[in-house]
Amino acid sequence: MSTTELPQLTRKDFSSDQEVRWCPGCGDYAVLATVQSTLADIGARPESTVFVSGIGCSSRFPYYMNTYGMHTIHGRAPAVATGLSVSRPDLDVWVVTGDGDALSIGGNHLLHALRRNVNLTILLFNNEIYGLTKGQYSPTSPLGSVHKSTPMGSIDRPLNPVSLALGAEATFVARSIDSDRKHLSEVLAAAHAHRGASFVEIYQNCVVFNDDAFAAVTGKDTKQQNQIRLRQGEPVVFGPEGERAVVAGEDGSMRIVPTAEAGDRVVVHDATREDPTTAFALARLAPSPTGPTPIGIFRAVEGPVYDDLAREQVARAKAAAPADLRALLEGGNIWNVG
Amino acid sequence: MSTTELPQLTRKDFSSDQEVRWCPGCGDYAVLATVQSTLADIGARPESTVFVSGIGCSSRFPYYMNTYGMHTIHGRAPAVATGLSVSRPDLDVWVVTGDGDALSIGGNHLLHALRRNVNLTILLFNNEIYGLTKGQYSPTSPLGSVHKSTPMGSIDRPLNPVSLALGAEATFVARSIDSDRKHLSEVLAAAHAHRGASFVEIYQNCVVFNDDAFAAVTGKDTKQQNQIRLRQGEPVVFGPEGERAVVAGEDGSMRIVPTAEAGDRVVVHDATREDPTTAFALARLAPSPTGPTPIGIFRAVEGPVYDDLAREQVARAKAAAPADLRALLEGGNIWNVG
Amino acid sequence: MSATTTPSTSTGEPHRPVELHDAVIRFAGDSGDGMQLTGDRFTTEAGLAGNDLVTFPDYPAEIRAPAGTQAGVSSFQLHFSDHDIHTAGDAPDVLVAMNPAALLKHIGALKPGGTVIVNVDEFDERALQKAGAMTNPLEDGSLVDFRVQEVGLTSLTLRTLEAEIADGDMTRKEAERCKNMLALGLVSWMFSRPMDATEEWLREKFAKRPVLAEANVKVLRSGRNYGETTEAFAFTYEVPAAQLPPGRYRTISGNQALAYGLVAAAQRAGLPLFAGAYPITPASDILHELAKLKHFDVTTFQAEDEIAAIASAIGAAFGGSLAVTASSGPGIALKTEAIGLAAIYELPLVVVDVQRGGPSTGLPTKTEQSDLLQAVVGRNGEAPVPVVAVKSPGDAFDAAIEACRIALTYRTPVMLLSDGYTANSAEPWRIPDVDGLPDLSTAFAFATERNDADRFLPYLRDPGTLARPWAVPGTPGLEHRLGGLEKAPDTGAISYDGANHHAQTVLRHERITRIGAQLPPLDVDDPTGDADVLVVGWGSTDGPIRAAVHTLRGNGRRVAHVQLTHLAPIHPDLEEVMRRHRVVICPENNMGQLALLLRARTLIDVKAYDRVTGAPFLSSELVDVIERLGGDALEGER
């Protein structure tokens, strides 16, 4: 859709008249505001934007957007969005989902949307908890988490959403933080610009059931120590003075060393590498966000897009044969009676 | 189970009285025979072995085993097996599944069994096709596959089962071939010996709907060229004379070069590395088995096992409090009437 | 096989065909013997000869069950006639048995005095053993009731192709595989069928390997020649063309007709068709058919599972496609939650259930009608959804259009019930006039403007149909959000209000009920108008019930018949029609599911007859059932 003749919209144009009903202080508010303003910034149009969500606190998101929206059923948003996107290539289709919605019940749909490279922008609000059902551990909760269903501590090894997405052939994989408006906005704009499936994990604080789960990466005092910001084409160093660096070991896995010792072994970030191994290695640096954790775009490569291929087949079929219903019905051996 | 006093069993002891009903020439026969003889070799007992499968040609497997068995519903075998294994740590639980069963409808259960590290041995019979439903493409079929539901060629980018498993935190990941009895048997024995979830992809030829899909890796003339055999502690070289070698690029991804040029950059295979990056890099060497393809054990590391942790919590709870039903019912505030 | 001219063995000239009203022939052989294909071709020949016909393919659940065993036998039955028929025939007149297993498995069904053509080449000791035969049926006298024609189908085929094998044009194995054409040639000769169309078809099918094409043609002719020259066959037959209503005809299977109906509906609605499906027997062919029709603006999506299949269809429906998802019982079970979502969304959607034997994986290749209650009431919460059923292969075309009409007009998911029998069997189908198909473009119009002063009300309803507007993304000013939570009237905003929930629940039921009120009058088949016995069926029992009713009427019984196509809502006329009859009989291929609904609704003591053997009813069976349950009432008041 060409937007040149249309007036520049503002964040308010993307806010629906529905009262926002998250808990006071919930990280979802910040993400909502950033998504709305980013949409305005990138020139999106409310009428051709659709937000599709599953079930969960985060999945209430579409109600608050003055766009088209579908609040679907638990875990199935990527599949609903696939049908919409494939049949309507003119739309911008966003998926909003939670760590339970996307990685527990919906894990399979997520991975198939990624491997097919459907043209979706998928935002996974990871709060390491089931918010809506009042606080059970989720597939991203660390081992030993004590919550309602795990009074003795959880015993399920958590998933790393970024490495899972990479293992599932995702072409665009990123991570950001609810409270970091600027970073999140940049990542969202890049995800939106990517043709194919974009996967963005957003660390989102649940104040009620899992407060401060990401404190190491978001806390005023700790974030400079722990945020490893991935910037395209730049060496991966971090810390207040850039005093720590990521280097690749001989076996391809990555380690953190003092920048001073790293010399020219510092990894230079390139999200556009066809082989996902480096992105994967970066993801493995931080099994859980309690220490130094990469933030930013892990991978952004071109790949055949499901929607495009699907449309192309229909177009090719149409070019090859007319939509002649009579001819269809009269296919095969015919005989006349009377 | 101690098996010392028990007589050594043979392959026949693991064969049920059911007539095997696969198509003549189907790769499933070879796998069945190898599994049966391997079980005998490793001293497994029919009474404490359970085969759990989903639905598909391959999932008929349990009927042919003279062990306990469950032919379940499509895609759910890992979940059924999880309940069985967690509640019965004394059993050997095997899962037999197909590329459709495990990666299409059952993708989510597979990945959760892997990430939880449930004590299962999972055999994925990959024939790159839906056999039982008569030949639709599957999540491992290459782009462009022409089958019943894709007369113009498939447009879904295939999954690489090994990288998917690694992205899902699998502790044991291997690949073998239906027709290579010796290799398969070794891999099976190692998978069985691994405590936790073991994942084995088996290239399996479907003679009827997808004959020769793995010809590059299994064909008499081509297999020496294309099988990259991973051997613990050995340099990864292949070809009839070992003339090609795998080396790690500076970015961690792997490439194939003439051994002569590789020098000491040849990757030495170590499946026991905690970081799964190298295993992942090896998996990415062969996006599809049409050229040089690694075969063998990609990863084999120790990790906390779901079953053990679950049993341990029950044991700890039992040690801490008696199973006193009366006390349970009388918990809370009590009053007497009459 | 009912003869018009009675042949007598003594006077019959072998090569003057005996004229028959109808004949039933069954081809049976190993899964690898190509019996389905043979049957299909003979069906086409019968169709081209102008017969009415009904087929019944039956094959094992395994792709290729162990060769030579009874479990591995695949069969195809064809009933063709010079008059209107409705079933694949109760018992075959002619059985072609390609091996001992096929003979043993099917001989029991053969009509006494029927002809059995046996491939003697396959009757060695090993084969007999594999088939589970204690003695050789060709020798032990067990076939005394039948006319046995021993033919060396395999050896004849090999002999026919000696040259090709010798020249290395084909392997012995390939040559042997042609033996089904020998059988077809022989049977075609028996029934005086021209084979030109089949020859043409073979040449097309093997266009890439002309040698194979010619070899098959050669064997086919060899079969005919064998019949003509050996004098082994006492008679040949002829079944004249049927008096079908005038028109252009073809044969069509239920799955194909259903797929065509969906495409036709989309075309007549002016909408793209989106089909999200996950393969499952016996529904997969609908996906396969649709995948070939992309030039009709059809998008097919083979999803990762049934839930994703329906979910994708819901997404496409939101986007403005005519959306459909097709599966069988186990897959429909998985879709249950999402059907509820579509119901509260009030979006058009067609959910096809090609029923098969249950429970669980059950009998995946066999037919059954046992998903009816699942379709009508098997959801969480009060989630009423209309249900339409398919009566016959050809009717699948109309039923699909009707399901789409309801979905589009009322903006609701619709369940469309077919079954394994209808899906796979074929019948002659009068090709409808395209311009005469329902014009579905009037069933709906996308909303383009706000329906309220300065906002859009996505749940403002049409007072007649109670349908809400269908506003598709891309339309400025109509931005709205759908969700699975209970909704306030008009705005569709989330509402937790109890009284509103009750009101919306009642309204959702009323919406579905109205569909019934707006149907054309119920079609009651009661030629004399005074029957006291009514048979109520639904779906694919139409054929056997009609055949039975026809027979009974021939015997002077008076019996009326209603075949329901709308199962939810049930046609509002039905209750009154039922009350007009002293006895109401409801035969079903389940354990009484429609009977339950009818009894609850009308409090009439509907007599159920239930049979689930994976096969459709026999008309003779239903004649007996109706005689027994109808009793005196069949005599009427005469």
Place this chain on the structure above:
Amino acid sequence: MSATTTPSTSTGEPHRPVELHDAVIRFAGDSGDGMQLTGDRFTTEAGLAGNDLVTFPDYPAEIRAPAGTQAGVSSFQLHFSDHDIHTAGDAPDVLVAMNPAALLKHIGALKPGGTVIVNVDEFDERALQKAGAMTNPLEDGSLVDFRVQEVGLTSLTLRTLEAEIADGDMTRKEAERCKNMLALGLVSWMFSRPMDATEEWLREKFAKRPVLAEANVKVLRSGRNYGETTEAFAFTYEVPAAQLPPGRYRTISGNQALAYGLVAAAQRAGLPLFAGAYPITPASDILHELAKLKHFDVTTFQAEDEIAAIASAIGAAFGGSLAVTASSGPGIALKTEAIGLAAIYELPLVVVDVQRGGPSTGLPTKTEQSDLLQAVVGRNGEAPVPVVAVKSPGDAFDAAIEACRIALTYRTPVMLLSDGYTANSAEPWRIPDVDGLPDLSTAFAFATERNDADRFLPYLRDPGTLARPWAVPGTPGLEHRLGGLEKAPDTGAISYDGANHHAQTVLRHERITRIGAQLPPLDVDDPTGDADVLVVGWGSTDGPIRAAVHTLRGNGRRVAHVQLTHLAPIHPDLEEVMRRHRVVICPENNMGQLALLLRARTLIDVKAYDRVTGAPFLSSELVDVIERLGGDALEGER
């Protein structure tokens, strides 16, 4: 609030409690105001005082809906009495409103003349606006029908804790959060309740922060003192202890009782309990409760979804555990396919459905009975499964044991239907004698030996129950394979035989029917034995129906009542019982699902009364309904 001694404003001494038969009190406030907790504590006090009681918690679907709005209001109603009661009360006598939204939302329910305690501190302009009030209800005369008690709950609380705030022991915000204890103290004083148990409980709850514990206790007392000293309240009340059957009592909620029932059943069967579940409102607490009980050999598995939850339970059942899975409607829908598998496996399994408002996501925190037909017939194929329903919170214990008994005895999956109301509300529960609980160890025995000459027949049946042997892995010689395909008799081998399929289908129905034949006689509540009107209910409508029937009998009406606990099979006595009555009324919190089953079965014109507002029936409502539908028949033949 029904008084035993009539108070008169002029003569009443403020501090001599008025004796009441019963009272209904409702606490309402913001989701963050701790109303559920306040209600829970007051419930415990009432229980300790020996009252009979029923509670009804009601809260928004959002975790914390926007503060101050009506959507964000959470409430808890308690009905307590000196006699046997069955409902949470139709209209409250006392309403505690913590803010304007709570007042506006709930004032409509208050009994005319009832008391409303209002937290005036929260009635500023902004708050009124948020609540959607045009004018201030405290000033606009709209409360003229009620006794309004304006109390500054917030300011009083802050004043009570001035020192603590000043000393920095707690923040102002923390202090303010104690205001629910002020309300509790005040109401406890109003109803002459000792508060020791609550004080003790507070000290335990805040053991880690004694400052908070003492602050809460201080505020609680402050509330009591306020009542005692201000003379603002004209009366205090007393509801004497009820004449409950002798025994030891506690209060218990449905989810808790259900979890305990499962554990008790496992203990009595001598089996480990395996619970596979995926969280969903209102069923999650069953998982939470069980997770605390690992010392009873309980393994809980929070699965990745509902399908995995039931699948894991099926695996555990095969392994020899008492296996259970719990969910609500949408999750049960997802489990449908697997329930069919368990049915054909014939393994013991309990599937708990805590029903909530539907369709789709519906009203997730509200109650409904609309999954009945899903439970009884909502599966693909013919897959009959027994269904047991829970009548009340305490009954969930017994119903769970009964479901386990059936599952173990007959080796079948059993659906156990509870609902949101039962799950969350509490009642006094007479603690059963552990030794008196059913001995389930006799319901089954694991097979240990071959049941045939030299092989094991996994489908050889017990002639009485038709149950097949339960042979668990680890047992040498009994190796066998289960599958979802149709099976041959005895061996359980795959069978595609049509006649066998029919026979097995009939047998699976017969197995379930036999359960009914082996039940104790149906419990009919008809004190005079001559009622002409019968009310048939099921599940949690037991309380309101009993209360209504009680009232009607008090008014000289004759009416009988049957509350079904077994919905499939339906008790074989029921039909006969129904025939004995002229009018049969069936009230349900759905659109007539049991009525449909009963009408189909008996052809009796059952009168349905259906209401789905997310709340249980009021007894007064049912009195009206029964009066209306029962008509003359209520007079009997007297």
